[in-house]
Amino acid sequence: MNSAHQSTDLFALNVFLAVANHRSFRAASIELNVTGSAVSHSVRSLEQRLGVRLFNRTTRSVSLTEAGQRLAARLRPAVTSIAEALQEANDFREVPSGTVRINASDAAIRMILRPLLARFLGRYPQIHLDIVTDGRLSDIVANGFDAGIRLAEAVPQDMIAVRLTETVQFAAVASPDYVRRRGRPAVPQDLHQHDCIRFRFESGALYRWEFERHGIAETVTVDGPLTLTDQALMVDAAIDGIGIAFVPDFLVRDALAAGSLERFLVDWCPVFPGVCLYYPGRRHVSSSLRALIDTIQNERRSGASAG
The missing domain is CATH 3.40.190.290 (D-Maltodextrin-Binding Protein; domain 2)
Incomplete structure (x- = not known):
């Protein structure tokens, strides 16, 4: 298989997983910053190459077929490993960069993130924060997030939790x-x-x-x-x-x-x-996520000292 096909396949697999995670072609296009037609075309081409239908589509919903479920289950660890390998290489840059995806409740965003967003992004102009407000206890791994912010009692036991408030x-x-x-x-x-x-x-x-x-x-x-x-x-x-x-x-x-x-x-x-930021214990912590964690903790310490 030539490099062009390999590149196309990697993009198609990322598109497939984004649709599988969101159960939505539109949401996948927003996450990947591509057009909706590009997402639809990529999934359709992948299905044609594999010779199986991966999604059941109606005007109101998108769901995985059995073949799609099995493919997603096998692909997630592999794609995560590739992303982590690229991130580890990126961490050798002197300046933290890249996208950090955070899933948090509205209250946590207002309490923890809102007060420091302008200062953090001003200090790290090469970092892009993708913050999703979510009132549910979403699976941050399955949905492609780097970290979540929740009350400590709601953090899954297999996660690394960083206490942000008492x-x-x-x-x-x-x-x-x-x-x-x-x-x-x-x-x-x-x-x-x-x-x-x-x-x-x-x-x-x-x-x-x-x-x-x-x-x-x-x-x-x-x-x-x-x-x-x-x-x-x-x-x-x-x-x-x-x-x-x-x-x-x-x-x-x-x-x-x-x-x-x-x-x-x-x-x-x-x-x-209190409120915790949490992330998978087996996942590499990027320099960008580490910069965000350090900034939050420093802001909380400064606030406590001022109080």
């Missing part, structure tokens, strides 16, 4: 106007008499508010006029007086300091292990 506590908050109109709940069960801003997971399930005090746990199914999938929007809605929000405390620190929100049920709000 603890996170949830906070029940409402605007001063809401408190004047409706009062303050004294115990979790009082929430049944209040308008609450509910949170819906990407799976479709509603979050049931969890409280604990002196070893007594209570779970409350709240009700209210608004349900959201974005915690930052929940904070905005609480500031607007729509109801009570229940969110990680780092999302409301500024609003509490400004007096636009009030906090209650503090003794009942649970504390969780």
